[in-house]
Amino acid sequence: MLQLVLFNLTNGLIVGTFYVLMALGLSLIINLSNVVNFAHGNFLAIGGYLAFVLTPFIGFWGALLVSPFLTAILGFVIEKVLIRHVYTRNHIYSLLLTFGLGFILQDICRYIWGPSPLPLNIPQSMSAAVTPDLFFITWYRVFMVAVVIVAVAGLFALLRYTRVGMRIRAGTLDLETVSALGVNVPALRSLNFAVGSFLAGLAGVLAAGQLGLNPNMGDDLIMPSFIAIIVGGVGSLTGTLLGGLLIGVAAALTTVFYPSASEAVIYVIMAVVLLVRPRGLLGEEGMLS
Amino acid sequence: MSTVTTRADSTVVRPWQQLVIIWALLLTVPFWLPLLGGYTAIAGRVLVMALAAMGLNLLLGYTGVLSFGHAAYFGLGAYGAGLTLKYVAASTPLAILAGTLLGGIAGTLFGLLLVRRRGVYFAMVTIAFGQVCFYIAYKWDDFTGGYDGLRGFVRAPLDFGLFKLDIAGNGTLFYYFVLFVFGIAVGLQALILKSPFGRTMLAIRENERRARFLGLPVEKHIWLSFSISCFFTALAGTLYALLNNFADPLGLNYVMSGNIVMIAVMGGMRTFWGPLVGAVLFVMLQDYVSSMTTNWMFFVGTTFVLVVLLFPRGLMGLLQRKGAGS
Numbered sequence: 001m002l003q004l005v006l007f008n009l010t011n012g013l014i015v016g017t018f019y020v021l022m023a024l025g026l027s028l029i030i031n032l033s034n035v036v037n038f039a040h041g042n043f044l045a046i047g048g049y050l051a052f053v054l055t056p057f058i059g060f061w062g063a064l065l066v067s068p069f070l071t072a073i074l075g076f077v078i079e080k081v082l083i084r085h086v087y088t089r090n091h092i093y094s095l096l097l098t099f100g101l102g103f104i105l106q107d108i109c110r111y112i113w114g115p116s117p118l119p120l121n122i123p124q125s126m127s128a129a130v131t132p133d134l135f136f137i138t139w140y141r142v143f144m145v146a147v148v149i150v151a152v153a154g155l156f157a158l159l160r161y162t163r164v165g166m167r168i169r170a171g172t173l174d175l176e177t178v179s180a181l182g183v184n185v186p187a188l189r190s191l192n193f194a195v196g197s198f199l200a201g202l203a204g205v206l207a208a209g210q211l212g213l214n215p216n217m218g219d220d221l222i223m224p225s226f227i228a229i230i231v232g233g234v235g236s237l238t239g240t241l242l243g244g245l246l247i248g249v250a251a252a253l254t255t256v257f258y259p260s261a262s263e264a265v266i267y268v269i270m271a272v273v274l275l276v277r278p279r280g281l282l283g284e285e286g287m288l289s
Numbered sequence: 290m291s292t293v294t295t296r297a298d299s300t301v302v303r304p305w306q307q308l309v310i311i312w313a314l315l316l317t318v319p320f321w322l323p324l325l326g327g328y329t330a331i332a333g334r335v336l337v338m339a340l341a342a343m344g345l346n347l348l349l350g351y352t353g354v355l356s357f358g359h360a361a362y363f364g365l366g367a368y369g370a371g372l373t374l375k376y377v378a379a380s381t382p383l384a385i386l387a388g389t390l391l392g393g394i395a396g397t398l399f400g401l402l403l404v405r406r407r408g409v410y411f412a413m414v415t416i417a418f419g420q421v422c423f424y425i426a427y428k429w430d431d432f433t434g435g436y437d438g439l440r441g442f443v444r445a446p447l448d449f450g451l452f453k454l455d456i457a458g459n460g461t462l463f464y465y466f467v468l469f470v471f472g473i474a475v476g477l478q479a480l481i482l483k484s485p486f487g488r489t490m491l492a493i494r495e496n497e498r499r500a501r502f503l504g505l506p507v508e509k510h511i512w513l514s515f516s517i518s519c520f521f522t523a524l525a526g527t528l529y530a531l532l533n534n535f536a537d538p539l540g541l542n543y544v545m546s547g548n549i550v551m552i553a554v555m556g557g558m559r560t561f562w563g564p565l566v567g568a569v570l571f572v573m574l575q576d577y578v579s580s581m582t583t584n585w586m587f588f589v590g591t592t593f594v595l596v597v598l599l600f601p602r603g604l605m606g607l608l609q610r611k612g613a614g615s
Contacts, residue, residue, distance in 0.1 A: 036409050038547075085598055091409050092355050093597045096554060099547045100593025107587035223420050223543075226413050234410050260428050267421040274402050274414065 007136050008252040014141055014210070016248020017148040020241055021203035022221050023228040024155060025196035027240040030229070031172040032192045033087060038098040040225070041218020042105035043197050047071040047204025048213050049113055052120050060122050060209070064147075068201035075197025079190045087189070109215040120208035144206050151202055152241065155195070159237070168192050172235065224248075227270045233283020242281060311562060315468055319461045329464045330532065335565075335572045336464075336471045337529045342552040342564035343478060344521025349550065350558035351482060352514040353494030357412045358419030359549050361399075362519040364541030365392035365422055366526025368433060371536040374442035381445045381456065385470070385527045392523020395422070397516040404508045404515070416543050423541040439536040467528055474521055479561070481517065490514050522549070547593075555596050557603030566604050 022040060029037050037043075050070050051063035058066065082101065086093040126140040159165035167188055171178045179185045200218075207217065224247055232243030247266040254265040273280060318332045345359045369388030377383070399418045406414055426433045433439055447454040447466070456463040481487050489510050492500045501507050530536045539545065548571065556567025574592060578585045600607060 030409060034409055036413060082594065082598070089601065090355075091412060092349065092550065092554065092558075093601055095355070095357055095409075095412060096547070096551060096593055097597040100590040100597070103586040103590025103593065107584050107590065111584060111587070223417065227417055230410075230413060230417060234413075263424045263428070264421065267417060267424070270414075270417055271402065278405060 003134075005253070005256055006134065008256045009249065010134075010137055010141065011255075012249040012252025013245070014144060014248075015252065016245040017145055018203050018207055018221055019224050019228050019248050020152065020244035021148060021199050021206075022218075023225040023232075023240045023244045024152065024237060025199035025203075026225055027229050027232075027234075027237055028168070028192055028199075029196045031235055031237075032168055032175075033083075033189050034091070035083060035087070035094040035098065036091075036226075037083075037196070038095065038222070039102035039105055040098075040196070040200050041216075041222035042102045042109070043071055043075060043200035044204040044207065044218040044221065045109055045213070045215060046074065046105060047201030048120065048208035048217060049109055049204075050201070051205040051208055052113070052118060052213055055121060060120075064202075064205050067205050068198045071201025071204070072194040072198035075200075076190055076194040079193035083193065084186060084189070106215050113213070113215070115215060118213040120205075120213055122209040126209075140209060144210065147202070147206060151199065155199070156237070158195075164188070164191060224251075224266055227266050229280075230270055231273050231280060233280025235284055236280070236282040239280055239282030307562065311565070318468075319464060329460050331572060331576060333464050333467050333528075333532050335568045336467050337525050337532060338549070338552055338572060339565040339568035340471050340474055340528070341522045341525035341549050342556070342568060343475065343561075344518050344523075344525060345549050346518075346553045346558055346564050347478060347481070347490070347521065348514055348518040349553055350560075350563070351487070351494060352490040352511060353497075354511055354515070355408075355412045355550075356415040356515070356518070357546050357550060358415035358417070358543065359519070359522050360541050360543060360545035361419035361422040362392035362396045362522045363526035363529070363545065363549065364426065364536070364538070365395050366523030367530035367536040367540055368426060368439060368526075369523070370527035370530040371439045371442050372433075374445065375439070379445040381447060381531065384444075384531070385524070388527030388530065389520060389524045392526055393516065393520035396519025396523070397512075400512045400515040400519070404512045416546065419541065419543055419546055423538060423543075426536075426538045426541055433538070434536075436538065438538055439530075440534075443534050444531040463532075467532070470524070470528060474524055478521065482561070486510070486513070551593060551596070553603075554601070555592075555603055557605030557607070557609070559602070560605040560609065563603050563605040570604065 022044060025043075026037055026040050029035055029040075047067050047070075051060075051067040054063040054066055078101070082097060083094070086097050122140055126143060127138055129135045130137045130139060130142060157165075159169055167178060167183050171183070171185065171188060171192075175185065178188075203221075204218075207221075211217070225244070228243035228247055229240050230243070231247060232239030232241070247269060250269060251262045251266050255262045315336075319329050322329060322332055341359070341363050345356065348354050348356055366388040369391035370384040371388075373384040373387040374380075377387070399415075403411060403414055403418075427435060429435070444457050444463070446457050454462060454466070456466045482490075489500070489505055492503075492505065493507055493510060497507060526540070529540065552567040552571045553564045554567070555570055556565065557563030575585070575589065578588045582588070596603075602609075
């Protein structure tokens with residue numbers, strides 16, 4: 001029993017870290033640009049596929065470093081070409097735009113790499129278990145969690161200690177004033193979108209190493225990421241972090257006791273949070289309401 | 290408010306002319322559609338999607354509130370109708386009633402949790418609630434058929450005692466049945482929009498803060514509008530199940546929600562008949578593209594992007610602006 005609980009807890013933590021990476025990227029974009037990026041899961045898939053292409057040339061480690069940057073560049077370009085046009089319009093247009101964009105990106109992946117799943121080869125030593133007793137904790141999983149911790153810490157440091165990060169945080173609270181103070185808001189938004197895409201790309205490489213690649217690999221992750229944001233509280237990145245881990249672990253622990261409810265439980269958590277604390281766990285009153 | 294309606298009235302064609310043209314076309318579909326190489330079942334699909342999108346449009350176009358989860362109510366309507374036919378009784382009217390109530394009541398309850406949210410936040414929560422229904426249908430195998438969808442039911446002929454209408458076997462007759470239900474629903478919608486409540490919806494759309502200062506209970510009205518809109522979309526869902534004799538879990542998925550929103554936008558969400566026009570365009574596009582290529586997602590996605598960037602007012606909106614200018 002303990003073994004089973006531990007097994008699912010580890011799974012939950014791993015899945016939770018994916019949710020966190022996805023949801024943090026989404027959350028950044030929602031906070032500054034008020035756009036819910038439906039195509040975020042497809043940026044994740046593209047990050048994974050780029051790593052698949054790069055691995056034969058620069059190895060897994062190289063791909064892990066390069067692929068998120070390429071995804072960020074793609075995000076930057078797409079923001080410049082498409083998404084910036086809908087900032088001033090009704091929310092419906094940004095939703096439809098990124099929704100259509102998701103379709104396009106998914107079909108492009110399917111066209112180039114085919115509809116069937118592909119494996120992303122990770123170094124042999126990584127797939128070994130840390131100890132024989134706990135066979136499910138492989139080095140890769142430990143490594144994944146470590147990378148996510150570094151990435152999240154990096155993001156928070158970026159937002160806290162750099163000028164750009166400060167502007168992003170300020171823009172989240174009062175975009176008008178930030179703009180009046182002479183900050184180039186369009187450029188800030190592009191950069192912010194690129195950072196969000198970077199996180200999606202990173203999640204994509206990590207996920208591909210664990211679960212393999214397929215064109216709609218992001219679809220299963222996008223909905224829980226939405227819920228992580230809602231549960232954590234729109235407007236709060238720390239909340240998003242907490243929300244992602246919470247629902248990942250909750251879903252995994254439900255698997256132990258009542259497997260068929262594992263997907264439902266995250267929605268139940270969301271409904272409870274909305275009833276008891278509508279702004280989310282760490283959300284501020286009045287944000288986006 | 291009055292300026293809005295005046296602008297809406299100043300189309301190239303007068304509203305009553307519009308009405309005559311639309312109904313003349315709809316009533317004669319079985320005669321002219323085969324000549325163009327279409328089939329009557331596709332016209333049924335257009336009506337169903339149009340009704341779903343018109344239901345959504347009460348909320349989206351007229352109250353100015355964005356739901357991206359209406360597939361849930363559409364799908365619940367479909368499952369409600371299918372399950373009734375399969376397990377309760379072989380009665381088409383009962384199936385329609387049960388499905389509409391299931392979807393509508395679910396929407397009304399979800400609406401309670403939603404009304405205080407606005408903007409993207411509202412949209413996100415509606416998406417998430419939509420997915421709950423999708424997972425229930427997907428996981429509850431032995432009752433809903435799970436991934437394969439709900440099969441094993443057929444629409445029953447209408448029995449009026451004195452005579453029977455065989456809508457089960459006769460496709461054309463079934464089309465007229467769908468058109469009949471569509472007509473009643475659309476008439477109801479027009480009445481709602483003309484009522485004081487409908488005017489209040491417009492007031493909330495145009496200026497929520499001012500509506501609040503005038504003492505209107507904005508939350509209550511948004512909730513009511515959401516609920517009504519869910520009932521209509523659920524009704525469309527029941528017809529969809531009857532049309533296909535099948536309820537599909539993908540009909541509950543957020544992709545379906547996106548399609549319904551797209552239909553409203555493509556046709557023109559600030560106009561009454563816009564969603565019908567949008568449904569014609571959307572169903573034709575889907576049918577044509579999926580018969581031509583397996584990469585239909587690419588083309589549908591591109592259409593979404595192009596409509597948003599180039600024709601955000603939709604086809605009817607485009608016609609209207611021209612009319613207002615001339």
